[in-house]
Amino acid sequence: MSSLNKRLFLLAAGAAVVLGVQPGAADAAGLGDGTTAGSPVAAARPSAGPAAHPRFQAPNSRQYYITASCRGWESQIRDGASTWIGLTETTGSGTPVSCQNGYVDSCNAGSRIIGCNWGSGQRITLAMNLAPNPPLLAAHEFGHDWYGHSSSGCQDWNSVAGIMKTLNC
Ligand SMILES: [Zn+2]
Structure with missing residues (x-):
């Protein structure tokens, strides 16, 4: 077992952390909650452009x-x-979305957190x-406005349940 795989296995054994086998796999843990990275990945920003993915009706309207x-x-x-149909962007109302380059340690959802939605839409990092x-x-963190993990x-992208799985791979 490689050191990486061993580390992933050990993390997978931890509470509320489920890691994929792919290098760089990231995980979401807990309700309302965070996403945990299995290992750091390159900081390259993919080229802009919307991906072709389905859209899903949100249970109620939210803003960010x-x-x-x-x-x-x-x-x-x-x-x-x-x-998310029903989720709209504003200039300053609704859920504030912030970004940071390191782990989101304050999410209370495990270690190596790379995304967090506090209070089902109070704020997202x-x-x-x-x-x-x-x-x-x-999409996953916005989904925590309404949903827990599936x-x-x-x-x-294929379903709400798909978006709300634990691993960002
Ligand atoms: Zn999550």
Whole structure:
């Protein structure tokens, strides 16, 4: 067992942390909550441009705004947000979305957290540079406005349950 795999295994054995086998896999843990990175990934920012992904009706309407800390990541955050019909961007009302380049240690959802949604929409912090799939991380954290985790495994765009899986891979 490689040291990486061993480390991933050990982390997987921890409470509320489920890690994928892919290097750089990231994990979301807890309700309302954080996303944990298995290992750091390159800080390269993928080229802008909305991904083709389905959209899903949110249970109720919510608003958000992107703070200056997310400069450079706006299009990817909007891409993630766009999956939720009923979630709209504003200039200063609704959930404030902040970005940071390191782990979100204060999420109370485990270690190596790369995203957190406190209080089901009170505020969101994203470490987009540590996410294997930054728009999907944003979609996942926005999803915590309404939903908890569906199951463990790699997130996908194909369903609400897919978005709300634990791993950002
Ligand atoms: Zn989560």
